[in-house]
Amino acid sequence: MIKVFRLASLLHRHGIPWLPRLLYGFNRIVFGIVLPPSVQVGRDVRFAYSGLGTVVHARARIGDRVKVAQNVTIGGRSGHHEVPVIEDDVEIGAGACVLGPVTIGRNARIGANAVVLQNVPAGMMAVGVPATVRPVRGQETA
Template sequence: MILLFRLYSWLYRHRVPVLPRLLYGLNRILFAVVLPPGVVVGTGVRFAYSGLGTVVHARARIGNHVKIGPNVTIGGRAGLHAVPVIEEGADIGAGACVLGPVVIGRNAVVGACAVVLHDVPAGAMAVGVPATVKQREMEPCRAPTSV
């Protein structure tokens, strides 16, 4: 799925006339993913279940090493021109909606089925409908005990 996207995105950027649109349609039929050729997708991005049910806005930007679950919507909102920016290392859970001029910070986590309408700072977690931001608590490292 992502290799097919990279191919038709490259063709689109090099102004090849019809082929990118046909490959986009093929990707949509085979994998049930709406991933237009204008989307900026970084390296190491993983779409769970080959992007099954995922919809991404044509102007969205997705950074490097992002994990996106199935049935995720990354899109705009009525009356607002800006669209989401997903920064490096973010993790978006299954069924989540990221809508409007939202920035998901580096290594942030969006919980499953969350509806994100506001920015999520780097390293934070957004959960709920509408999503509220929680700071992730990291468990302290403990040295192994010997017996």
């Protein structure tokens, strides 16, 4: 799945008109992931279960070593042109939604089924609907 995306992205950057769209369609049908060729995806990004049910906005940016579980939505929000930016070493739990002009900081964690509508600082955790930001367990400061 990620290799097909990388090829589609390379072709998209070089201005090939229809082949990236065909590869995008292949990923969507075979793996059940919506990952347009225009998405910026860093190195060593892992999509659990080959990205099953995952939807990523075409302008989103995903950093290096990010782990994305199944059924995750990384997308826009009505009334906002900006889309999420996921920085390096982030973990996103199953069913989570990261929506709108938000930045998820380095080493942050997004809990399963969380709906993130605000920025998550580096090293923090977001849980709940809507998500609230908390320190990662075991890393609380005194």
